[in-house]
Amino acid sequence: MKCPKCGSEEKQHKVGKLPSGSQRYRCYLCGCKYTPEKKPYTYDKEFRMKAVQLYVDGMNLRRIGRQLGVHHQSVANWAKAHAEKLPEAPVPEKVENAEMDELFTFIGDKKTKSTSLPKLTEKRGAS
Numbered sequence: 330m331k332c333p334k335c336g337s338e339e340k341q342h343k344v345g346k347l348p349s350g351s352q353r354y355r356c357y358l359c360g361c362k363y364t365p366e367k368k369p370y371t372y373d374k375e376f377r378m379k380a381v382q383l384y385v386d387g388m389n390l391r392r393i394g395r396q397l398g399v400h401h402q403s404v405a406n407w408a409k410a411h412a413e414k415l416p417e418a419p420v421p422e423k424v425e426n427a428e429m430d431e432l433f434t435f436i437g438d439k440k441t442k443s444t445s446l447p448k449l450t451e452k453r454g455a456s
């Protein structure tokens with residue numbers, strides 16, 4: 330091993346590993362710690378695109394994670410990052426026809442209270 334700081338090849342000792350598995354070294358002449366051959370700490374682009382493609386095809390995140398051997402949140406992060414890179418959807422300047430469905434929504438607050446349970450104001454058994 331050759332120290333990147335002082336260039337010395339003497340007294341280069343192993344001092345542990347990185348979480349990715351790369352070996353760390355320390356030069357005892359200058360005290361510099363370094364990693365000569367770093368392992369990648371991420372998945373390659375083809376692997377991530379395969380996961381995104383499976384998600385686009387309709388497979389759920391947990392199943393993709395089990396199939397590829399990664400955490401499902403990683404797949405979700407990759408899909409989100411890929412979606413952010415996509416261009417904006419085209420919006421027409423003029424809309425000629427619009428379709429509506431039976432969806433009933435409130436904008437703001439409801440005007441009336443819920444009437445699911447009727448209130449009993451009269452006493453029972455008074456005949």
